[in-house]
Amino acid sequence: MSTWHSVTLIRDKCKGCTTCIKHCPTEAIRVRRGKAVIVDERCVDCGRCIQVCPHHAKRAVCDSFDKLGGFVYNVALPAPSLYGQFHNLDDVNIVLAALTKIGFDQVFEVSAAAEMISDATRRRMRDKERLPRPVISSACPAAVRLICQRFPRLIGHLASHIAPVDLAAILARRAAARETGLPPEKNGVFFITPCPAKATAVTNPVGLSRPVIDGALDMSEVYLRLLPAMKKVENPPQIATSGIMGIGWAASGGESAALLGESHIAVDGIENIIKVLEDVEDGKLPEIEFLELGACTQGCVGGCLTVENPFAAKARVKQLMKFLPVSRSRMTDEIEPLSYMDTPLSHVPVWQFDTDMATAMEKHARIEALRERLPWLDCASCGAPSCRSLAEDVVMGFASEEDCIFRMRERMMYLSGTGDAEQYLPPPFREQKK
Amino acid sequence: MPDVVRLHYDVDGENFMAAGEASSAVKNVLRRLGFGEDLVRRAAICLYEGEINMVIHANGGAIDVSVSPQAIEMVLQDQGDGIPDIEQAMREGFSTASDRVRDLGFGAGMGLPNMRRYADSLEVTSEPGKGTRVLMTLRIAPV
Structure with missing residues (x-):
């Protein structure tokens, strides 16, 4: 596996001020010769350093839009957090239609795959014996990587589903093959990502032996392209395939709400995640059935590639959900096997002093x-x-x-x-x- | 340098909320030394139970842990009232905790039994009026 990370230093802008090293939750940054240096093995791409750097010297590297040119047919995979970025949006179909006007031939909503995963998790959790409690969400790659580094005992609690975007990519690719009849390498599948952790996971997937997505596109860049395109959309076709349960994943609390249980907690912010995981590990939260984790404030709407304030974006997503059915996509027996990790997660002992x-x-x-x-x-x-x-x-x-x-x-x-x-x-x- | 790591913690008897800090710290050190999860977990449980006991019954105390590649030894020493009948105290469900402590969810009488279950050996010596010393050993199976 490559050690590529989306989180990258912009050397010229770095003043060597030590702000980022003090905020990094995995102590993955040092300052050397006046510049920040990221220790690849420890970085979980949470993006905290991007958020705190006063000089904007860190960024989340994504793929260029030009990459679409390498394919004949392109599918966009919008993260649900994208829907929270627009003022007065009352219909998701407007965003989806606009995506087909800025270079994509088809759209597959990540929220549809999220809905399927919620459906499967809900059913699996009914059987108490099958999954150790609390079941921990495996959706946020920064949280999963943190667990693999620092909380090895909790690895067995992870839900072991691949991220919704990975399932969306697998399904979108199948649909594209059916629709176009083109050889697989001619169909491109691109994720519109809210954060660097998910951008990194496109290249170095979590729990998958090989990448299933062709590229990660910066949500803020897609946003700027979408705004003018959305103005031209009138009477958008009904192409949305997800409801409240899927779109709710955009913000903290949505994933656990879709499980319809009571003893579920949603933790946002990576420092909070560390505290809660310590408590879980020490057996201090025995009543919790499900633990939703999102490394960013308010969940994915707080990712550092989003445009809107995370609190406002969350409110907008809630507003949008008012007009939606509860759920529009269900997990089927045929799809379910595709939704599990094919590579077991294991302890990454970056904190060990020595192997001997x-x-x-x-x-x-x-x-x-x-x-x-x-x-x-x-x-x-x-x-x-x-x-x-x-x-x-x-x-x-x-x-x-x-x-x-x-x-x-x-x-x-x-x-x-x-x-x-x-x-x-x-x-x-x-x-x-x- | 000998292959022994020594760790010392003072347990504050006034602070219920801080109970568990020593076991958390020891857990992290053991992990970074490369111990397996099963051993880390057992050591953390033993120490946590001991820590809680010192806070509930003895107004705090001191913990000394020594770690070698062969064994983990944990000594908990307090200056509390002592345990008059150790055999009785070892019985599951036996507790002398006050109602106030029980209301907080402690005092189920599982502390010493849990320590005995998870440690490879447990020695409790106590002198009424002077204090209690708990020695727990976890042996490390040769690889």
């Missing part, structure tokens, strides 16, 4: 000893997010103790043999005068 336990213990001891010598200020001047992570980096061989400006100062004082260190210390560290 004795060496790991020795490293742990050195990390703890070094940590005691560091100032506990977590100032990030060393390029690591905290004193603890610097200690880890030093022992793992990625940094030096003198990267700490305080350690460096002590060393220089020692070398120069000069005395009064006190006066060069910043105020928080000066000894109290007796």
Whole structure:
């Protein structure tokens, strides 16, 4: 599997300010030579760094629209969060019709596949024995990757369905083959993504042995193309195939609502996810049947490729749902086998100190000893997010103790043999005068 | 350097909400050292039960964990009232927890029984009026 990530640094814009390293939930960023460096193995593409960077030096790389030119027939897979981006939209069909005017020949709603997955999960959850509780949603790739890294015990709780967009792609490709009779490589299937995690999953799918989508398109770019096209749509054909249950997946709470149960919780925001998963792992939430996880604020409408404020977008999706039937797509016996992962998820031990336990213990001891010598200020001047992570980096061989400006100062004082260190210390560290 | 990791935690007897912090921390360290999930889980349960007991019955205490490739040893020492009858305390469902504690969902009398179930060995020594010492060992099967 490639290590390609959608989340990418724009070098020229980066000031090396350490804001991103402090917010990264997996401590996957360091600053080196004045620029942020992403540690590929740890990055889960949640997009937090894109959201917090004051200099807009991080972006979510997607495919170019030009890629459509490589195919004879193109199908758009709009994420339901797209529908929350438009003012006064009262009919999803307008968006779908406009998509066929900006370069696509056909549209397959991701929300239709989401509805099928909700349908299957609802049925599977009726049988208590089959799925360990809580069942955890496997829809948000950032959350799934986080679980594989940090919560290996919960991997067995994941619903093991592929993401709705992957199922949508498989079904859209079959329909396209039937409709066009073209060889498979002539039909293109493109996802309109709200976030980098899903863009990365197009290239490196979660739980699938090979990619099933031809490209990920930036939702904000598609939005700009759609606006003028939507103005020209009059009396759109009825092509929407999803209802409340599918479109609800756009925002936090929708996926769990579609399961019609009571003990379901929807957690949005990756920091909140970490807290809740810790509680689940420690057995503190025994009553929860289903756990919906979305790494972004308010769920997918909060993805960093969306245009609209996530709270407003969620309200708009709710408004749209008023005019919709509950559900329009159901899981069939024929489709269901396609909706499961074909590659089991496993623990990705990026946090392990060493593969050899004795060496790991020795490293742990050195990390703890070094940590005691560091100032506990977590100032990030060393390029690591905290004193603890610097200690880890030093022992793992990625940094030096003198990267700490305080350690460096002590060393220089020692070398120069000069005395009064006190006066060069910043105020928080000066000894109290007796 | 010896292949032993030593971890120390002070358990705050005043803070119910913080109970479980030590077991969480130990869980994360064990995982990063490369221990398997079954062992990590058992160690976390044992320690959590011990931590809760120290908060409920003894106004806190101290936890010392030593980890080697052969075994995990956890010592919980408190300066509480002590346990007058240890055999009785080991029985499932036996608890001396106050009503207030029971209202919070603790005091089901499963703490020590759970520790005995999940640890490979459990030693409890107690002196009434002076405190209790709990030693739990989890042995690591050679690979």
